[in-house]
Amino acid sequence: MNNMIVSVNPHVYAKDTTQTIMRDVLIALFPAVIASIIFFGVRALLVEAVCVAVAVVCEWAFEKITNRPITIMDLSAAVTGLILALNLPVSIPIWQAMFGAFVAIIVVKQFFGGIGQNFANPAITARVIMLVAFSGAMTNWLPAAFSNAPADAVTAATPLAILGGAEGALPTLAQMFLGARGGSMGETSCLALLIGGLYLIYRRVISWHTPVAFIGTVLVLTALLGKDPLYQVMAGGLFLGAIFMATDYTTSPPTPAGKLIFGVGCGLITVLIRVWGNYPEGVSFSILLMNILNPYISGWTKTKPFGGVQA
Amino acid sequence: MFSGKLHGIHAPHRKNTVDSVPARLPVPPVITVPMSMNIGAPGKPVVKPGDEVKVGQMIAEAGGFMSAPIYSGVSGKVKRLDEIVSANGRFDTVVVIETDGEQTVWEGIKPPVVTDKDSFVEAVRQCGCVGLGGAGFPTSVKLNVDPDRVHNIIINGAECEPYITSDTRTMIDSADDVIYGAQLLQKYYTADRIVIGIEDNKPQCVKIMEEAGKGVPGFEVASLPALYPQGGEKVLIYNTTGEVVPEGKLPIDVGAIVINCTTLAVIAKYIKTGMPLVEKVVTVDGSAIANPQNVIVPVGTPIQNVLDFVGLKCEPKKVLYGGPMMGTSVPSLENPIMKNTNAILAFDEKDAEDPVPSACIRCGRCVAHCPFNLMPAAIETAYTNNEPETLKALKVNLCMECGCCSFSCPARRPLVQINKLAKGMLNRYNAEQKAAAEKKAAKEKEKEAV
Numbered sequence: 001m002n003n004m005i006v007s008v009n010p011h012v013y014a015k016d017t018t019q020t021i022m023r024d025v026l027i028a029l030f031p032a033v034i035a036s037i038i039f040f041g042v043r044a045l046l047v048e049a050v051c052v053a054v055a056v057v058c059e060w061a062f063e064k065i066t067n068r069p070i071t072i073m074d075l076s077a078a079v080t081g082l083i084l085a086l087n088l089p090v091s092i093p094i095w096q097a098m099f100g101a102f103v104a105i106i107v108v109k110q111f112f113g114g115i116g117q118n119f120a121n122p123a124i125t126a127r128v129i130m131l132v133a134f135s136g137a138m139t140n141w142l143p144a145a146f147s148n149a150p151a152d153a154v155t156a157a158t159p160l161a162i163l164g165g166a167e168g169a170l171p172t173l174a175q176m177f178l179g180a181r182g183g184s185m186g187e188t189s190c191l192a193l194l195i196g197g198l199y200l201i202y203r204r205v206i207s208w209h210t211p212v213a214f215i216g217t218v219l220v221l222t223a224l225l226g227k228d229p230l231y232q233v234m235a236g237g238l239f240l241g242a243i244f245m246a247t248d249y250t251t252s253p254p255t256p257a258g259k260l261i262f263g264v265g266c267g268l269i270t271v272l273i274r275v276w277g278n279y280p281e282g283v284s285f286s287i288l289l290m291n292i293l294n295p296y297i298s299g300w301t302k303t304k305p306f307g308g309v310q311a
Numbered sequence: 312m313f314s315g316k317l318h319g320i321h322a323p324h325r326k327n328t329v330d331s332v333p334a335r336l337p338v339p340p341v342i343t344v345p346m347s348m349n350i351g352a353p354g355k356p357v358v359k360p361g362d363e364v365k366v367g368q369m370i371a372e373a374g375g376f377m378s379a380p381i382y383s384g385v386s387g388k389v390k391r392l393d394e395i396v397s398a399n400g401r402f403d404t405v406v407v408i409e410t411d412g413e414q415t416v417w418e419g420i421k422p423p424v425v426t427d428k429d430s431f432v433e434a435v436r437q438c439g440c441v442g443l444g445g446a447g448f449p450t451s452v453k454l455n456v457d458p459d460r461v462h463n464i465i466i467n468g469a470e471c472e473p474y475i476t477s478d479t480r481t482m483i484d485s486a487d488d489v490i491y492g493a494q495l496l497q498k499y500y501t502a503d504r505i506v507i508g509i510e511d512n513k514p515q516c517v518k519i520m521e522e523a524g525k526g527v528p529g530f531e532v533a534s535l536p537a538l539y540p541q542g543g544e545k546v547l548i549y550n551t552t553g554e555v556v557p558e559g560k561l562p563i564d565v566g567a568i569v570i571n572c573t574t575l576a577v578i579a580k581y582i583k584t585g586m587p588l589v590e591k592v593v594t595v596d597g598s599a600i601a602n603p604q605n606v607i608v609p610v611g612t613p614i615q616n617v618l619d620f621v622g623l624k625c626e627p628k629k630v631l632y633g634g635p636m637m638g639t640s641v642p643s644l645e646n647p648i649m650k651n652t653n654a655i656l657a658f659d660e661k662d663a664e665d666p667v668p669s670a671c672i673r674c675g676r677c678v679a680h681c682p683f684n685l686m687p688a689a690i691e692t693a694y695t696n697n698e699p700e701t702l703k704a705l706k707v708n709l710c711m712e713c714g715c716c717s718f719s720c721p722a723r724r725p726l727v728q729i730n731k732l733a734k735g736m737l738n739r740y741n742a743e744q745k746a747a748a749e750k751k752a753a754k755e756k757e758k759e760a761v
Contacts, residue, residue, distance in 0.1 A: 005628055005663045006642055008728040010714030011635040011656075012323065012473065016721045018672055074669065116672045116722075254675025254688075305706040306317065306683040307545065309558045 018115075022075035024205045028196035029082055029244065035179045035189035039144040040090035044185045047097050048085040054101035055081030062110045076115050080104050083123040083244055086186020087237065087284070088130070091140050099133075100126045120291040121248045124241075124284050131284070141182035147171060149182070156182035159235040160280040163227075176234040187237040197243035206247040209259035210266075214242035217267025225275055238270065241283035251291040258301035265290045265297075317546055317682045319538040320715045322636060324512055325596070328476045332484070333592045333605040336612065336620050338412050342385055343405040344370060344611035347397060348650040349441040350448045351377030356406055362389045365417035367586050370406050373436070379449045379650075380439045383408060384589035384609025386415040398632055398639040398646060405647070408611070422585040428458055428499040438581035439588040439650070444478075444542065444571035445633050447651040450578070453568065461500040462566035463552050466493060466507035466575060468516060469535060469542030472634025475654040477592045480605055481573040482509070482516040486523040488583075492575035494527060495582065500568070505530050507572065508547050512537040539636060540713040544569050546682055558709055573653070588650055593617065597656035599627040608648045614655055615644040629663030631656040636714040666723035677716035677726055683709050687716035687726040694733040699740035707733045 036044035059077035063070050071077075081101050088097060104126035112118040131138045143149030143156035148169050157168040159181055171181040179189025187193075200206045215233055222232035232238075242263070246252060252262050266286045273282025290297075346353040354371030364370060364383040371381040387410035397403040423434040436451035444467055466489065470478040482489060493505050505527070509516050511534045524530040533551050535541050545556045547569060554565040562569050577588050589610055596603035601622035608617055614630060631638035632652050648655070677687035686705055693701035707730060716726040 003628075004630060004640070004642065004644075005665065006640045007629070007665050008725065008731065009635075009637050009639065009712065010718050010727065011629065011631060011638065011640070011658070011662075012718065013666060013723065014320070014719050014721075016676075016719075017723070018669055018721045021672075021674070021721055069669075071669065076672075114670060116670045249672050249674040254673065254678050303678055303681075303684040303686060305558075305685055305709050306549075307555050307557050307560075307709060308706045 018074045018076070021205050022079050024200060024203050025079045025244070026075060026082065028199045028205075029079075029086065029186075031192035031195045032086055032186045032189060032240070033082070035192040036086065036090070036185040039146065039179050039188060040142065040185045041145075044090050047088060047090065047092060047094070047185070048082060050094055050097050051085035051088075051101045052078050052081035054098045055084070055105045058102050058105040059110065062106055063114075068114070071115060074115065077105055077109075080109065080122045083186075083240075084126055086240060087123060087127045087184050089138065089140055089142070089183075090185045091142050092134075092137055096130065096134050096137055100130045103129055116250050118250055119294070120288055121245050121251045124245050124287050124291070128284050128288055144180050144182060144188060146178075146180040147175060147182070158182045158280065159231060160274065163231060163235070164280050170231070173230060173234070176231065183235075184237060184240075187240040190234045190239045193239040193243055197239075200243070200247075206243070207256065207259060209256050210247045210252060210263040211242040213260045213263025214246055214266045214270075215239070217264045218270055221267065221271040222274075225271070227275070232271075232274070236274075236281040237283040241287055242266070246287050246290070251294055253294060253298040253301055255298075255301045255303060258297050261297050261301065262290055262294065265293065317549060318680050318684070318715070319540060319546075319682050320680050320718050321537075322471075322473050322539040322718065324537065325473045326476050326479070326512070327474070327596055327603045328594050328605050329479055329513075331476070331480075331604040333480055333607045335607045336609070336617060338385060338410050338414060339609070339612050339616040341390070341407060341409055341613070342609055342611035343393065343395065343407050343613060343645070343647045344381060344383070345395070345397060345647055345649060346371055346374075346381065346404045346406070347401070348381070348447060348610075349379050350446065351375065351452075353404065354378060354381040356392060356404065358389045358406060360389050360391050363387075364389060364408060365415045367420045367589060368417040370408075373449075377449055377452055379441050379451070380437065380587075381610075382439055382587045382589045384611060385410040386413050387411045395646065396642055398641045400642075405611075420585045423582060425495075425582055431495065431499045434582055435578055437587065438578055440574055440577055440581075441650050442571060443574040443577065443591075443651055443653065445637065445651055445653060447649075450570070450574055453570070456563050456568070458500040460563055460566060461502045461568055462504070463548075463554075463568075464493070464496050464500065464502045464505040465547055465551050465567055465569045466505070466572050467542055467544075467547055467569055468507050468509040468513075468520070468572040469547060470513070471510055471537070471539045471542040472636050472638075472654075474596045474656055475594045475634050476605060477594050477653040478571065478573050479513055479516055480592055481576050482513075482520055485576045485580075486519050488576035488579040489520070489572050490523045490527060490530075491583070492579035493524070493530060495579065496568075496570075496575075497527070497529065502568075503529060504552075506533050506551050507531075508533045508535050508541070508551050510535055510537040510541050540682055540711070540715065543682060543711055543713055545711070558706065591648060591650065591652055593648060593652055594654040595621045595657075596654065597627070597631075598659045598662045599623055599625050599657040610650055611647045613645050613647055614641060617648065617655055618644065618657060623657065625659050627657035627663075628660045629658045631658075636718065637712065668724050669722045671722050671724055674721060676719040676721065677724075680715040680719045682713060682715060683711070685710055687730060688724075690733050691724065691726060691729045694729050694736060697736070699737050702733050702737045707737055710734070
């Protein structure tokens with residue numbers, strides 16, 4: 001009878017694992033995937049599949065070569081690949097999408113030690129690198145189905161560009177909310193992203209603090225600056241960024257207070273770039289910059305131990 | 312000062328044995344009574360091989376102030392003194408008694424004379440009581456305080472661990488004893504309030520205790536949310552009085568005494584009848600158990616006998632003293648039921664297997680669920696990097712090892728284990744610092760003398 005297992009408590013565990021959390025994120029992204037296909041066609045699905053596949057293969061290959069445990073089953077690489085794809089224009093050349101997924105997984109994630117160790121969000125960083133490297137292809141927006149772009153139009157300006165003075169008819173608020181407007185293929189449908197966000201909050205994968213602080217800050221600041229706050233909030237990649245990227249565990253603070261500061265900071269930088277910057281959109285840059293500030297915010301917002309006495 | 316709610320986890324309840332009226336285990340052929348069943352010094356055996364013992368007879372005296380005497384729960388003959396490996400990995404002396412099945416009660420059993428606080432504390436000491444909630448702290452030491460310092464007496468009926476229902480049965484079957492114990496405490500300590508804290512997943516206990524405590528001045532029942540670890544001492548004090556026990560202090564420093572409801576019932580029984588702590592109600596449950604139930608077991612009964620009585624579905628791969636959140640796994644089924652054993656849980660292979668840890672994903676759940684607002688992931692990093700100063704700043708010594716962090720970790724990091732190791736690292740470091748400082752002071756003194 002000496003083959004019994006002896007181990008330290010606890011002896012029961014919650015159901016959630018890294019894998020179930022990442023699976024929930026994939027489920028939450030599903031409505032956005034559907035929306036991307038509805039508004040931008042089947043090529044959207046192709047780009048998404050390529051990004052996911054390349055991300056997973058890169059993770060597997062890197063871990064194989066460096067002789068580390070294979071972690072593709074935790075689904076985090078698939079999440080990164082999918083989020084990156086949703087951040088790209090549907091017309092992106094496939095090799096560029098593959099390059100983006102490679103950068104996200106190999107350079108941003110694995111070079112820094114793999115899951116939980118990267119200082120910046122892999123999908124965001126890869127997108128920013130692609131924006132610099134392939135600025136033409138990355139800002140080539142095709143007209144969305146059901147949008148008010150002319151039938152013979154080859155490209156369509158994004159609402160933020162139109163608000164900034166570019167040629168084109170501004171979509172209605174309903175088109176903005178449903179996603180029938182120019183932009184990255186997964187960012188346009190606020191409705192789909194909102195459904196995903198509510199699912200993640202319901203499943204307690206994310207808390208409301210970051211998205212509400214982020215979107216709320218953009219809403220309030222743009223209103224104060226005399227912009228149309230509803231267009232500002234629904235345009236660009238704000239919903240996608242606030243719900244799915246600013247809430248990345250590894251690169252954002254763990255405490256509610258930290259999440260609020262993080263969200264407000266993201267909103268502030270987004271508005272600064274949109275209003276005074278050279279780029280029409282600033283969500284990616286804002287999250288990336290706040291990723292860099294994350295260690296400081298986490299340090300400021302440490303929890304206070306119960307009954308702890310200051311030495 | 313701290314304000315707000317303490318965190319915790321919604322652990323599965325699995326109170327399958329709530330309605331199981333404790334059945335008496337047939338007298339086992341042999342019992343092995345361990346000497347280390349309390350925090351502090353082990354008991355010193357007062358019997359030798361060949362001695363006849365009866366139920367309620369002393370077999371070991373308290374090994375010091377921080378200790379408690381031990382009594383036999385069976386009648387029979389002492390076979391030998393032996394050594395076993397206890398669940399904490401240390402060697403422990405056991406008194407092995409061959410039973411005669413007669414269960415003859417020792418003729419010296421008589422109710423103690425209790426007239427004041429000191430004789431009450433002495434009676435508690437003679438009763439052999441230790442903290443039966445699991446901690447095993449000698450109860451007489453806890454009660455040996457200036458009565459004027461006690462403002463709140465808190466009876467712990469939370470029983471927040473999954474599976475266990477032995478305290479629940481105490482409240483159902485021995486409510487009068489609990490109330491009698493409460494009245495004794497009321498008499499000898501000048502507490503303003505005497506409150507029993509019960510998790511609200513046991514409404515029947517809340518009702519019974521409210522009923523039983525009617526007319527006892529200052530007595531109240533607090534129905535508390537079923538949020539593990541509601542029954543943790545500092546948690547219970549905060550949730551019933553709003554007081555925060557500071558680092559390195561005891562409940563009495565905030566005017567509170569916390570006593571488990573079963574401990575109190577045992578004391579009451581001893582003062583009424585003179586029968587000391589010799590047997591325990593033990594919840595037997597878990598995925599390897601055929602018919603989960605409560606069993607009355609003499610202290611010292613090998614776990615094997617208890618499992619044989621209840622019936623196994625399969626070979627148990629992990630067996631615990633206590634609940635799945637804080638229980639300790641036993642190395643062998645020869646290990647005995649101890650004074651502070653309130654449950655024996657036996658698990659099949661699937662439930663026994665330790666999860667495979669993966670990399671921390673910094674989700675912050677360990678922080679969000681820690682009742683004491685500690686940062687287990689940061690403690691793990693500091694421990695891995697061998698940084699005792701950081702561990703000190705992170706207040707690792709406040710950790711009560713309740714298991715909420717490991718429970719909620721999606722990467723299945725062994726956070727409790729690391730907290731235990733981190734405490735060891737910090738304590739070693741503190742001892743080294745102290746020794747170095749003393750050495751330095753001594754040298755300087757020497758210099759001055761020269």
